[in-house]
Amino acid sequence: xxxxxxxxxxxxxxxxxxxxxxxxxxxxxxxxxxxxxxxxxxxxxxxxxxxxxxxxxxxxxxxxxxxxxxxxxxxxxxxxxxxxxxxxxxxxxxxxxxxxxxxxxxxxxxxxxxxxxxxxxxxxxxxxxxxxxxxxxxxxxxxxxxxxxxxxxxxxxxxxxxxxxxxxxxxxxxxxxxxxxxxxxxxxxxxxxxxxxxxxxxxxxxxxxxxxxxxxxxxxxxxxxxxxxxxxxxxxxxxxxxxxxxxxxxxxxxxxxxxxxxxxxxxxxxxxxxxxxxxxxxxxxxxxxxx
Amino acid sequence: xxxxxxxxxxxxxxxxxxxxxxxxxxxxxxxxxxxxxxxxxxxxxxxxxxxxxxxxxxxxxxxxxxxxxxxxxxxxxxxxxxxxxxxxxxxxxxxxxxxxxxxxxxxxxxxxxxxxxxxxxxxxxxxxxxxxxxxxxxxxxxxxxxxxxxxxxxxxxxxxxxxxxxxxxxxxxxxxxxxxxxxxxxxxxxxxxxxxxxxxxxxxxxxxxxxxxxxxxxxxxxxxxxxxxxxxxxxxxxxxxxxxxxxxxxxxxxxxxxxxxxxxxxxxxxxxxx
Numbered sequence: 001x002x003x004x005x006x007x008x009x010x011x012x013x014x015x016x017x018x019x020x021x022x023x024x025x026x027x028x029x030x031x032x033x034x035x036x037x038x039x040x041x042x043x044x045x046x047x048x049x050x051x052x053x054x055x056x057x058x059x060x061x062x063x064x065x066x067x068x069x070x071x072x073x074x075x076x077x078x079x080x081x082x083x084x085x086x087x088x089x090x091x092x093x094x095x096x097x098x099x100x101x102x103x104x105x106x107x108x109x110x111x112x113x114x115x116x117x118x119x120x121x122x123x124x125x126x127x128x129x130x131x132x133x134x135x136x137x138x139x140x141x142x143x144x145x146x147x148x149x150x151x152x153x154x155x156x157x158x159x160x161x162x163x164x165x166x167x168x169x170x171x172x173x174x175x176x177x178x179x180x181x182x183x184x185x186x187x188x189x190x191x192x193x194x195x196x197x198x199x200x201x202x203x204x205x206x207x208x209x210x211x212x213x214x215x216x217x218x219x220x221x222x223x224x225x226x227x228x229x230x231x232x233x234x235x236x237x238x239x240x241x242x243x244x245x246x247x248x249x250x251x252x253x254x255x256x257x258x259x260x261x262x263x264x265x266x267x268x269x270x271x272x273x274x275x276x277x278x279x280x281x282x283x284x285x286x287x288x289x290x291x
Numbered sequence: 292x293x294x295x296x297x298x299x300x301x302x303x304x305x306x307x308x309x310x311x312x313x314x315x316x317x318x319x320x321x322x323x324x325x326x327x328x329x330x331x332x333x334x335x336x337x338x339x340x341x342x343x344x345x346x347x348x349x350x351x352x353x354x355x356x357x358x359x360x361x362x363x364x365x366x367x368x369x370x371x372x373x374x375x376x377x378x379x380x381x382x383x384x385x386x387x388x389x390x391x392x393x394x395x396x397x398x399x400x401x402x403x404x405x406x407x408x409x410x411x412x413x414x415x416x417x418x419x420x421x422x423x424x425x426x427x428x429x430x431x432x433x434x435x436x437x438x439x440x441x442x443x444x445x446x447x448x449x450x451x452x453x454x455x456x457x458x459x460x461x462x463x464x465x466x467x468x469x470x471x472x473x474x475x476x477x478x479x480x481x482x483x484x485x486x487x488x489x490x491x492x493x494x495x496x497x498x499x500x501x502x503x504x505x506x507x508x509x510x511x512x513x514x515x516x517x518x519x520x521x522x523x524x525x526x527x528x529x530x531x532x533x534x535x536x537x538x539x540x541x542x543x544x545x546x547x548x549x550x551x552x553x554x555x556x557x558x559x560x561x562x563x564x565x
Contacts, residue, residue, distance in 0.1 A: 069518050095520050102518075106464065107514070107515045108512075110516065111527070112439075113529065116437070116529070120516075123525065124519055124522070132528075136528075154460075
């Protein structure tokens with residue numbers, strides 16, 4: 001447990017050649033109504049990394065995401081994104097480096113057509129119309145939604161809206177994309193499409209991804225690193241295996257273990273003792289059970 | 292929104308559905324041509340006094356709606372509000388018009404006379420209102436949303452174009468939210484009319500909730516826009532198709548005809564044909 005505790009001051013980045021893109025240093029945020037959004041939050045994201053922020057509703061995941069995009073500024077502490085430091089009294093252009101895909105796609109898709117919406121960000125970046133148009137088409141193609149280019153956002157399905165929302169951010173070519181509950185309200189097929197797309201963002205586009213989710217199965221399958229968020233702070237972080245096979249930290253965050261972990265544990269209890277393997281995906285579970 | 296109690300309220304999502312999915316001879320007509328036509332129609336409606344000519348104009352617009360395969364029964368239901376509006380205004384004025392009495396009524400000792408001229412006034416003003424309403428519906432149901440948005444963006448200056456563009460999208464969200472709230476009321480045995488009778492607060496509650504949720508949604512939409520660098524301006528991406536040669540010839544002829552009618556109206560006597 002102790003070695004999974006979130007350090008408030010991170011050590012320098014590991015010498016594996018990857019740069020640190022986001023560093024949230026002991027940041028706190030109090031909303032105007034007095035409620036605490038985040039509290040002594042320490043968080044970092046490395047280059048080409050998928051980080052899962054897992055926590056219950058209202059734990060502070062979305063507030064943290066809005067800080068790294070610059071929508072919110074910390075009341076205390078600082079947020080450093082790609083070398084740009086933001087404190088409580090500074091305005092920011094963090095949105096150029098960190099794109100946010102909101103939980104409710106209807107909040108994000110406001111323009112008359114899909115093309116208008118996807119071009120919105122690039123135009124704000126100062127691209128010429130032709131350049132923005134090409135960036136939009138390219139982003140739509142990357143998410144497999146090029147056929148939706150002239151459609152009206154209001155008439156898209158939930159899955160299509162989510163893909164277009166991601167394209168709207170991808171078109172801005174950010175270094176980091178934060179997705180707030182990316183698979184909530186989606187059917188399994190669209191969830192899988194979005195999940196694969198997140199991997200593609202890291203592997204093909206070289207983008208770091210923050211996934212805020214309470215779907216621990218998704219986090220287990222997807223993340224390179226998992227941060228458990230509770231009461232506005234990160235209460236534990238580590239690899240998915242370290243986190244999800246640790247009862248104490250999962251229970252402390254008020255979460256349930258991923259399905260695969262529960263099945264594997266139940267199987268081990270029935271058959272006697274824990275296995276040496278720690279499966280996190282269905283494929284790994286099958287391998288572990290066959291052995 | 293379109294069913295039952297609300298069938299008389301113009302259904303914006305249905306209009307947009309027709310504009311997006313119905314292909315007719317008018318779908319390909321440039322939005323600029325339709326806007327110029329609307330302006331000419333407004334001018335004609337303003338100057339024309341002849342019921343015959345107005346009926347001819349109305350008939351032509353209804354014929355265009357038929358050709359465009361628009362749902363005439365629904366459009367008739369949508370007439371309810373404009374008709375009520377016109378009658379509530381003109382219905383009072385018509386009683387004082389000089390002419391041959393058609394109907395006489397005494398109200399607490401005050402004689403009320405409805406003349407043929409009064410009835411004609413009601414008919415003329417009603418048909419004028421229906422001409423403009425029908426053509427506006429025709430425009431909205433045969434013009435794609437991206438073209439409407441682009442036209443708004445081109446016509447209006449900042450920040451009016453921004454307000455229009457966001458309002459148009461937001462209208463859909465608000466309608467959707469109202470429909471969802473009413474569905475929730477109905478799903479538990481309620482109904483707007485029935486609930487007003489049984490539980491008077493429900494009407495206010497539904498609309499208060501709609502406004503509160505709209506504000507909340509507006510806040511989130513703004514946050515999502517700010518997250519992509521919004522700083523007060525955005526432009527639509529779509530080009531608007533220019534009028535074809537045939538369209539331009541038609542518009543030139545229509546404009547010339549309108550000017551002639553306006554000039555003729557200026558020199559005609561008050562009781563003349565025009």
